[in-house]
Amino acid sequence: xxxxxxxxxxxxxxxxxxxxxxxxxxxxxxxxxxxxxxxxxxxxxxxxxxxxxxxxxxxxxxxxxxxxxxxxxxxxxxxxxxxxxxxxxxxxxxxxxxxxxxxxxxxxxxxxxxxxxxxxxxxxxxxxxxxxxxxxxxxxxxxxxxxxxxxxxxxxxxxxxxxxxxxxxxxxxxxxxxxxxxxxxxxxxxxxxxxxxxxxxxxxxxxxxxxxxxxxxxxxxxxxxxxxxxxxxxxxxxx
Numbered sequence: 001x002x003x004x005x006x007x008x009x010x011x012x013x014x015x016x017x018x019x020x021x022x023x024x025x026x027x028x029x030x031x032x033x034x035x036x037x038x039x040x041x042x043x044x045x046x047x048x049x050x051x052x053x054x055x056x057x058x059x060x061x062x063x064x065x066x067x068x069x070x071x072x073x074x075x076x077x078x079x080x081x082x083x084x085x086x087x088x089x090x091x092x093x094x095x096x097x098x099x100x101x102x103x104x105x106x107x108x109x110x111x112x113x114x115x116x117x118x119x120x121x122x123x124x125x126x127x128x129x130x131x132x133x134x135x136x137x138x139x140x141x142x143x144x145x146x147x148x149x150x151x152x153x154x155x156x157x158x159x160x161x162x163x164x165x166x167x168x169x170x171x172x173x174x175x176x177x178x179x180x181x182x183x184x185x186x187x188x189x190x191x192x193x194x195x196x197x198x199x200x201x202x203x204x205x206x207x208x209x210x211x212x213x214x215x216x217x218x219x220x221x222x223x224x225x226x227x228x229x230x231x232x233x234x235x236x237x238x239x
Contacts, residue, residue, distance in 0.1 A: 030166060031140045035147060046093045050139040053100060058108065060188070061181050063131070063138050066096075066106030072237045073203040074229070075108040077189045080123060081116030081149035088198045088223045089146065095229045104237040109142070110185040114197045116154065123148075123157040124182030129175035133167050140165055193220060200224045204236055 031047050056068040064073070076092060078085045099105040111127075113120035123145050130137035141161050148154045158176065162169035189199065192209055200223065201209045211220035214228050 030164065031144065035143060046089075046097060047140075047143040049097050049100070050142055051136060053106075053139075055136050055139060056106075060184055062108055062110055062185060063181075064106050064108045065139055066100040067103045068106060070100075070103055070106040070237075071205055072105045072233060073108050073206075074105050074233075075110060075201040075203060075209055077110045077112040077185070077194050077197055077199040077201075079112060079114040079116045079120045079149075079197045080145040081120055081154050082114050082197045084196075084223070085198045086146060086150055091223065091226045092198070092200070092229070095226055095233070099230075099233050099237070105233055108203070110189060111182040112186050112189045112194060112197050112199070113182070116149065119155050119157070121182055122176070123154065124185075125176040125179035126158040126161050126172060128179045128181045129172050130161055130165060130167055132175050133171060134165070137165055137167065195221065198223050200229075202232065202236070 031051065035047060050065050053065045054067060056064045058064060074092070074096060080086075096105070096107045100107055111120070111124040113124070116123065127138050127141040127145060130141050144161060144164050145154075145157060148157055148160055153160065158172055159169060161167065162172050188209075192201065193211070200219065201211050203209050211218070212224055212228065212232055213219065214232055217228075219228065
């Protein structure tokens with residue numbers, strides 16, 4: 001009897017560290033672990049930032065990372081499978097990383113299918129429904145969807161997100177039938193004159209979204225250079 005008791009205690013001690021680790025694991029660790037396994041190391045710094053920032057939604061449901069009361073919003077219309085969007089990340093993300101941490105800007109992501117077509121529509125619905133299962137999961141999905149878009153494994157985005165973020169795939173797929181945020185984002189983009197991705201706009205103090213115009217240059221088509229973004233932020237976030 002005494003020996004059986006000792007065996008049980010020993011078995012419990014063996015399982016305790018694993019149980020404690022599971023309790024300590026955060027959503028951020030899950031995202032970073034997936035990115036590491038996928039060989040997407042360059043994603044990790046921005047992924048950590050996105051998970052750590054405050055999260056909110058606009059009146060029409062768009063996803064915002066950063067202080068919701070920041071004086072300036074940087075809006076980006078993206079398609080995770082768009083090569084130009086993938087390249088532009090190296091420009092816009094360091095800017096967001098610097099100024100979102102300081103509270104000068106927040107980052108509003110609008111989904112706008114271009115190169116990814118129907119696959120991006122599916123991915124966008126999956127990202128929206130990830131948020132329905134766990135607050136902040138949309139932003140956890142952001143770097144994963146870019147990694148999938150670059151790897152060519154993009155068409156299975158719902159299953160990939162469910163596995164990476166420990167979500168219920170059946171619930172995710174059920175939710176996706178009624179998910180409409182990507183259509184809302186796309187319709188707004190068309191109303192504003194967005195013709196492709198990436199497209200960058202700004203919003204001052206909760207006002208209307210507008211394209212950037214700086215020193216006589218119009219940036220309503222294509223990407224906005226980092227130095228222009230930084231100059232606009234320095235000028236308008238203190239206005």
